[in-house]
Amino acid sequence: MENLKIIGGGLAGCEAAWQAAASGIDVELYEMRPEKQTGAHQTGGLAELVCSNSFGTILPDRAGGVLKQEVKRLGSLLLACAEAAAIPAGSALAVDRAGFSSLITKHLMSHPLIHVVRQEITRLPEGVCIIASGPLTSPALSKELVSLLGEDYLFFFDAIAPIVSAESINMEIAFKASRFNRDTSDTGDYINCPFTKGQYYDFINALCDGQRISLKDFEKPINSGVKAGDPNFFEGCLPVEILAQRGQDALAFGPMRPIGLIDPNTGKRPFAVLQLRQDNFAGSLYNMVGFQTNLTFSEQKRIFRMIPGLENAQIVRYGQMHRNTYIAAPKLLKPTLEAHSRQGLFFAGQITGIEGYMGNIASGLLAGINAARYIKKQPLLELPSSTLLGALCRYITHAAMKDFQPTKANFGILPDTTRLFKNKKERASFLAERSLAELEDYLDKVGHL
Ligand SMILES: Cc1cc2nc3c(=O)[nH]c(=O)nc-3n(C[C@H](O)[C@H](O)[C@H](O)COP(=O)(O)OP(=O)(O)OC[C@H]3O[C@@H](n4cnc5c(N)ncnc54)[C@H](O)[C@@H]3O)c2cc1C
Numbered sequence: 203m204e205n206l207k208i209i210g211g212g213l214a215g216c217e218a219a220w221q222a223a224a225s226g227i228d229v230e231l232y233e234m235r236p237e238k239q240t241g242a243h244q245t246g247g248l249a250e251l252v253c254s255n256s257f258g259t260i261l262p263d264r265a266g267g268v269l270k271q272e273v274k275r276l277g278s279l280l281l282a283c284a285e286a287a288a289i290p291a292g293s294a295l296a297v298d299r300a301g302f303s304s305l306i307t308k309h310l311m312s313h314p315l316i317h318v319v320r321q322e323i324t325r326l327p328e329g330v331c332i333i334a335s336g337p338l339t340s341p342a343l344s345k346e347l348v349s350l351l352g353e354d355y356l357f358f359f360d361a362i363a364p365i366v367s368a369e370s371i372n373m374e375i376a377f378k379a380s381r382f383n384r385d386t387s388d389t390g391d392y393i394n395c396p397f398t399k400g401q402y403y404d405f406i407n408a409l410c411d412g413q414r415i416s417l418k419d420f421e422k423p424i425n426s427g428v429k430a431g432d433p434n435f436f437e438g439c440l441p442v443e444i445l446a447q448r449g450q451d452a453l454a455f456g457p458m459r460p461i462g463l464i465d466p467n468t469g470k471r472p473f474a475v476l477q478l479r480q481d482n483f484a485g486s487l488y489n490m491v492g493f494q495t496n497l498t499f500s501e502q503k504r505i506f507r508m509i510p511g512l513e514n515a516q517i518v519r520y521g522q523m524h525r526n527t528y529i530a531a532p533k534l535l536k537p538t539l540e541a542h543s544r545q546g547l548f549f550a551g552q553i554t555g556i557e558g559y560m561g562n563i564a565s566g567l568l569a570g571i572n573a574a575r576y577i578k579k580q581p582l583l584e585l586p587s588s589t590l591l592g593a594l595c596r597y598i599t600h601a602a603m604k605d606f607q608p609t610k611a612n613f614g615i616l617p618d619t620t621r622l623f624k625n626k627k628e629r630a631s632f633l634a635e636r637s638l639a640e641l642e643d644y645l646d647k648v649g650h651l
Contacts, residue, residue, distance in 0.1 A: 205230060206573050208332045209323045209343070211248040213280060213559055214551025214566030215334035216306050220279040221570030223315040227577055231310065234322035240338035241420035247303035248310055248318070249280060252338075255302075257284055257295040257559050263630040266560060268637050269590040269611040270295070273564050275641060276571075276591075279309060280563045326350060330546040330577055332569050336562075337552040338420060339527040347529070351543075355530040359423075359430035360608065361439045361494035364502060365519040366478070366512065368393075368486050376478075376511030381462030392479055393488055395511040396465045396472030402454060405508050409446040412501040421525045424496060430523070431607065441496045441523055457492025476509050487518060495521035531555045531598040532606055538582040539569045539595060548573050555598040558610035564591045571650070583648060588617055589641045 206222050208215045211233030219231045236246030243250050258266035273281050287301040310316050324342035326333075335343055348356050371393060378390030397405065417424055427440045445452050454460075458474040465472050478488035495502060499520045507513055531554050534541055539554065541547040550569035551562040568591060572582045585592030593615040598606075609615065613633050623629040645651065 207327045210334035212336045213562040216249045217280045217563045217566035218570030222574040225574040227574045229316045249306040251299045255299045265611045268634045332548040334550040337526045359428040360526040361430035362522045363490045363493040364521040367516045370516040372511045392477045395476040397474040399473045402474040406446045408505045409443045412497045442493050496523045528555045537584045537595040537599050555608045557608045586640045589637045
C-alpha cells in the first residue's frame with residue numbers, strides 16, 4: 203500500500219500522522235526543526251506550542267468546548283496528551299508545554315508505522331501528501347507553493363483593521379455618504395468621520411508617537427509593506443502609523459483622503475476623513491477602512507478615540523498585523539481538505555485558514571483520516587456543517603474570497619435554526635447538542651467508528 207508523506211510536525215501534522223498510522227498507513231513525517239527554526243518555535247520537539255499554553259475553554263456550551271468534544275469523539279491523540287499534561291486553569295484546558303510536546307514526540311517516535319524525518323521539504327513530494335507546515339512555513343516551501351498554486355493564492359501576513367460597534371459612533375459628528383455620492387443605499391454606504399486641519403495633525407502626531415507591538419524577526423517586512431490577505435484589500439499594505447511617519451500628509455492623500463465628500467454639518471469638504479465600512483448584515487459593526495495597524499491594543503483605544511465621531515468608540519476587534527502563511531482555501535480546497543487541483547494532496551492546520559490550536563489539531567485529524575481513506579480507496583469524509591469541524595471546513599472552502607480571513611471555531615459559522623430560544627445560553631446548548639448528535643449520526647452512517 204502507498205505511504206503518506208506529511209510536511210510539518212506541528213499540531214496538525216502530528217495529529218494527521220497519528221490518525222493515518224492508526225488506520226494502518228505507513229507515514230513519513232517531515233519536520234525541519236531543530237536543524238532549521240521558524241523564528242517562533244524554540245525547540246526541536248514535535249507539536250511545540252508557539253505562544254500561549256492554553257487550548258481555550260472546555261465549557262460544553264461554548265464553541266471551543268464543543269470542538270474539543272467532537273475531536274475527542276474522533277479519537278484525537280493530541281487532545282488526550284493535552285489532558286494528560288493539563289495544569290489548573292479554571293474552565294480552560296491549559297498544559298505544561300514541555301510535557302505536552304514530549305508526550306506527543308514519544309508517542310509518534312515509538313509508533314511502528316510513523317517515521318519522523320528531520321528535514322526541510324523544499325519541493326512537493328510525489329504521491330499522497332499532507333501539507334501542514336503552519337503559519338511560519340519555510341520560505342523555500344512557500345516559494346514552491348506559489349509556483350504550484352499561483353501568486354495570488356498564497357498570503358503571508360494578516361492585516362486586520364479595527365472594527366467598532368455602530369451604536370458607539372457619534373452620528374452628530376460623523377455622516378453617511380460615499381465618495382461622489384456613489385451609494386448603493388439611499389442613506390449612504392460609508393460612515394465618514396471628518397477632521398479639521400488641527401484635529402488631523404494632532405491625530406497624526408499621536409499615531410507617530412503611539413506605542414507599537416514589537417515585531418519579531420519574521421515579522422520585520424511589515425515595516426516596509428507586505429502582501430497580506432485578499433489582494434483586493436491588502437496588496438502592499440502598511441500599518442497606518444508607518445504611513446503617518448512617512449509624511450505628515452501621507453494619510454490625507456491616502457486612506458484618509460476627503461475627495462468626493464461633503465460634510466453636511468459644515469457644507470464643506472473636510473480636511474481629512476476616516477471612512478467606516480459596514481461589516482455585517484445587521485449593520486451593527488463597522489470596519490475602519492485602510493487602518494491596519496500594529497499599535498498596542500491600549501494605544502488603539504486611546505488614539506482612535508481622538509477621531510471625530512469616535513470619542514466613545516467601542517472597538518470590538520482590534521487591528522493587527524502579523525506573519526501568517528495561508529492559502530486561498532475557498533479557491534483551492536474541498537471540505538474534505540483535499541486540493542481541487544491534485545488528487546491525494548491535502549492541507550491541514552493554520553495554512554488552510556483555520557485559526558487556533560484546537561482548530562489546527564481538528565483539521566489535522568480530518569486530513570489524516572481522509573488521506574488514509576484515499577490510500578485505501580474509501581470515500582472521503584465530509585463532516586456535516588452542523589458540526590463545528592464540518593462548519594470550519596465548509597467556511598474555509600466556501601467563504602467569498604473578498605472577505606476571506608482566517609477564522610477560529612465559533613457558533614456564527616454553524617447553520618442557523620428557526621427555533622426560538624429564551625436566551626443565548628439556551629441557543630448555545632441547542633447548537634452544542636445538535637453538533638454532537640449529528641456527528642454521531644454521520645459517523646454511524648459512513649461506518650467510521
Ligand atoms: C507567533 C504565533 C503565535 C501564535 N499563538 C497562538 C496562541 O497563543 N493560541 C492559538 O490558539 N494559536 C496561536 N497561533 C496560531 C496557530 O494556532 C499556531 O500557530 C499553531 O501551532 C498552528 O498549527 P499548525 O500545525 O498549522 O502549525 P505549526 O504548529 O506551526 O507546525 C508547523 C510545523 O511545520 C514545520 N515546517 C515549516 N516549514 C517546513 C518545511 N518546509 N519542511 C518541514 N517542516 C516545516 C515547522 O517547523 C512546524 O513545526 C500562533 C501563531 C503564531 C505564528
